[in-house]
Ligand SMILES: Nc1ncnc2c1ncn2[C@@H]1O[C@H](COP(=O)(O)OP(=O)(O)O)[C@@H](O)[C@H]1O
């Protein structure tokens with residue numbers, strides 16, 4: 001059999017994919033990668049399994065993945081079942097004490113444990129945390145971008161990194177975005193903000209935000225208008241025009257970059273294995289944001 005025939009026999013494409021991934025695996029070895037998990041990737045059962053497998057694989061090949069998750073649609077659905085009004089200002093949920101209670105129940109009690117269980121099943125033990133566990137987050141009150149009072153919405157002022165370092169040695173930390181202030185008042189924290197705060201505090205190499213669109217779109221109504229790459233300065237310039245859920249996400253990317261995180265990515269959680277494709281292939285899939293091009 002000639003060399004060319006052998007190449008065909010082993011499936012050159014498959015080897016090509018592995019070879020393409022190798023330099024990335026070497027580059028990322030031992031690095032901390034924070035992954036914000038939310039949106040559609042959390043709703044579809046097959047995508048949930050794929051996500052868990054991908055994260056476990058990251059740990060196996062020597063990365064240090066840390067998961068911060070949302071669950072906004074589930075909070076909304078429980079609030080509606082209870083007949084509670086649902087309101088967002090600037091992409092942040094207006095949160096009275098009853099709303100914070102539901103957010104805690106849904107995020108800590110349900111979504112967090114579902115993710116932990118799935119990672120465990122796929123072969124890497126995970127530990128679920130909220131901002132209250134081991135004083136992981138200290139939170140302060142936050143207003144909407146226009147200065148409006150939106151209740152008990154928190155901004156993370158401090159992350160207890162030692163706790164995360166300890167846990168991440170042997171487990172995959174899975175973090176729910178709720179926390180309390182010094183007086184013990186609980187807050188609902190936007191999960192994009194929480195992921196950015198965790199990435200900054202850990203000095204993460206990268207932070208990735210999985211969502212339900214292809215990435216940052218020039219025109220939110222046109223999926224073909226994906227912005228594949230942008231600098232922090234370009235995002236900053238566009239901020240005044242950004243609305244809805246993309247606003248806290250892009251702000252979280254900016255905060256991450258300004259806080260020393262190498263790159264921030266917004267990727268499509270509806271695309272199976274988008275996490276691996278973004279990390280281990282040359283082309284990438286979503287929006288990459290960095291200090292410069
Ligand atoms: N310029 C934009 N590009 C992409 N999405 C946008 C843009 N402006 C607003 N959006 C909205 O932001 C949403 C993503 O934010 P969000 O719903 O908070 O996602 P997640 O639950 O994944 O955090 C998209 O579904 C889209 O409706």
Ligand SMILES: CC(=O)N[C@@H](CCC(=O)OP(=O)(O)O)C(=O)O
Pocket residue numbers: 037038039069070071072073075091092093095103153154177188189190191192
């Ligand atoms: C203050 C605030 O907006 N908190 C969010 C927390 C969950 C979240 O961010 O979930 P996603 O990432 O899935 O949107 C909320 O209540 O929806």
